[in-house]
């Protein structure tokens with residue numbers, strides 16, 4: 001899997017657990033319980049989840 005150096009990181013204090021990000025991730029890298037979690041081994045840093053998150057809780061690091 002290609003890596004561009006960064007992966008999505010969820011801000012625990014901002015995430016509201018809405019699960020919208022799961023549906024846009026092309027790599028099934030996100031799971032949500034009370035908040036979203038990103039599997040760094042699967043995330044390619046594509047940014048789709050960042051664009052869709054309604055509370056801007058995800059950043060690339």
Ligand code: SF4
Pocket residue numbers: 007008024025026027028029030038042043044045046047048049050
């Ligand atoms: S940056 Fe892309 S690959 Fe990584 S968790 Fe978000 S949608 Fe999935």
Ligand code: SF4
Pocket residue numbers: 010014015016017018019020021022032035036052053054055056057058
């Ligand atoms: S879209 Fe944003 S607020 Fe919703 S579960 Fe994902 S990271 Fe959390």
